[in-house]
Amino acid sequence: MSxxxxxxIVTRIGRLSHLPTTVLRLVGIVSDPSSSLAQIVETIxxxxxxTADVLRLCNSAYFGLVRKVESLDDAVRLLxxxxxxxxxxxxxxxALLSRPQEGYGLPAGALWRHSxxxxxxxxxxxxxxxxxxxxxxxxxxxxxxxxKVALNEFVAREYAEIARRVAEEQISFAxxxxxxxxxxxxxxxxxxxxxxxxPESIVLAVRYHHDPEAATGEQTLVDATHLADAVCxxxxxxxxxxxLSYRACPAVLARHNLTxxxxxxxxxxxxxxxxxxxxxxxxx
Amino acid sequence: xxxxxxxxxxxxxxxxxxxxxxxxLGSCIGVAIYDPVAKVGGLLHYMLPESQLAPEKxxxxxxxxxxxxVPRLFRAAYDLGAxxxxxxxxxxxxxxxxxxxxxxxxxxxxxxxxRKLFWKNGVMIQAExxxxxxxxxxxxxxxxxxxxxxxxxxxxxx
Numbered sequence: 497m498s499x500x501x502x503x504x505i506v507t508r509i510g511r512l513s514h515l516p517t518t519v520l521r522l523v524g525i526v527s528d529p530s531s532s533l534a535q536i537v538e539t540i541x542x543x544x545x546x547t548a549d550v551l552r553l554c555n556s557a558y559f560g561l562v563r564k565v566e567s568l569d570d571a572v573r574l575l576x577x578x579x580x581x582x583x584x585x586x587x588x589x590x591a592l593l594s595r596p597q598e599g600y601g602l603p604a605g606a607l608w609r610h611s612x613x614x615x616x617x618x619x620x621x622x623x624x625x626x627x628x629x630x631x632x633x634x635x636x637x638x639x640x641x642x643x644k645v646a647l648n649e650f651v652a653r654e655y656a657e658i659a660r661r662v663a664e665e666q667i668s669f670a671x672x673x674x675x676x677x678x679x680x681x682x683x684x685x686x687x688x689x690x691x692x693x694x695p696e697s698i699v700l701a702v703r704y705h706h707d708p709e710a711a712t713g714e715q716t717l718v719d720a721t722h723l724a725d726a727v728c729x730x731x732x733x734x735x736x737x738x739x740l741s742y743r744a745c746p747a748v749l750a751r752h753n754l755t756x757x758x759x760x761x762x763x764x765x766x767x768x769x770x771x772x773x774x775x776x777x778x779x780x
Numbered sequence: 781x782x783x784x785x786x787x788x789x790x791x792x793x794x795x796x797x798x799x800x801x802x803x804x805l806g807s808c809i810g811v812a813i814y815d816p817v818a819k820v821g822g823l824l825h826y827m828l829p830e831s832q833l834a835p836e837k838x839x840x841x842x843x844x845x846x847x848x849x850v851p852r853l854f855r856a857a858y859d860l861g862a863x864x865x866x867x868x869x870x871x872x873x874x875x876x877x878x879x880x881x882x883x884x885x886x887x888x889x890x891x892x893x894x895r896k897l898f899w900k901n902g903v904m905i906q907a908e909x910x911x912x913x914x915x916x917x918x919x920x921x922x923x924x925x926x927x928x929x930x931x932x933x934x935x936x937x938x
Binding site: 659663666667668726729730731732733735736737739740741742743744746749756757759760761763764767768 | 787788803804805806807808827828833834837844875876877878879881883884885886887889913914915932
């Protein structure tokens with residue numbers, strides 16, 4: 497498939513599916529280092545639908561709160577802004593990311609679960625990597641595989657050939673995508689992120705999450721997304737058929753002075769948090 | 781009746797109608813045990829090799845780690861009448877990512893921890909399917925003890 501076709505896909509998909517406005521607005525806030533948590537609350541406050549969502553989530557069985565949460569301020573006091581941001585972002589990407597992605601062997605819900613897992617993992621990496629922008633880490637993780645949504649039908653068509661190359665040539669699924677289709681889901685995802693005017697750091701994280709060494713510019717978010725993705729796939733969360741045929745980049749660990757046990761701890765915490773988020777949405 | 785064993789979870793049963801199943805084993809390891817006389821089966825899906833990594837987590841969820849999960853699995857089967865010397869043990873998982881340096885080696889460490897634990901306790905593994913870059917599903921039929929392994933859409937007895 498040629499580069500001209502990549503452009504076609506970007507234009508067509510970019511017009512068809514897009515991120516909800518609220519998500520775009522929140523991404524803008526979390527990616528601005530001068531923004532405050534108060535701004536996140538203000539953005540949510542003026543969107544009645546989201547406020548209603550937050551209240552419904554807070555009052556769901558999972559939290560088991562004794563008293564009913566009646567206002568956004570109550571919710572923020574109880575859960576904190578970062579948690580509220582997570583819930584809103586996860587809720588508003590659910591429809592787009594929950595569709596089955598047959599080309600990747602992902603049943604309905606699997607890509608969303610994987611995306612939330614990577615989002616939580618990236619955020620958990622803030623401590624060992626000494627990072628502070630939790631919202632940005634979460635967002636990059638949540639959106640890293642957005643290219644799969646767009647590429648799915650093309651991968652599905654060429655699936656036999658891609659799978660054959662993965663099995664016989666010992667290459668990664670993304671490398672097989674490049675060989676058969678001419679480009680990969682991270683490349684396509686990066687183009688979509690640009691088209692949607694997402695901040696540069698998120699575009700980079702989406703585009704280079706499979707190949708951090710190729711990234712130019714701000715590397716930290718790319719690295720965190722790569723590590724969180726690797727851990728999530730190892731733990732078997734929403735990997736689908738291509739899951740473990742994933743080229744891990746050891747240079748990322750060295751760059752941030754991280755060790756294998758650091759990753760194991762991230763994995764353990766991520767699974768626990770993912771379980772909590774899932775339980776929440778199941779009762780929602 | 782399908783009993784789904786989640787990640788960091790275990791189940792035992794002597795209900796002949798039950799099938800224990802665990803999905804998406806990546807670097808995690810699935811351990812299936814079966815006593816053909818008592819017709820008791822058990823299945824564990826542990827994530828990490830050693831509980832010393834996070835002792836509080838191991839306390840609240842022993843099935844998360846090899847060194848706390850495996851003893852818990854065996855004891856739960858004994859409680860249902862299984863006898864150690866009769867147990868047939870089968871193991872699957874421990875996958876790796878594509879990584880020439882072997883840095884992301886949770887899968888290998890998971891498997892080595894199990895080998896060490898079994899060696900110390902005189903437990904033999906009768907069949908195993910470990911390593912590589914596969915996602916695996918492991919299933920144990922409690923009435924027959926038949927263990928089935930599924931990966932890349934192929935289903936084979938283990």
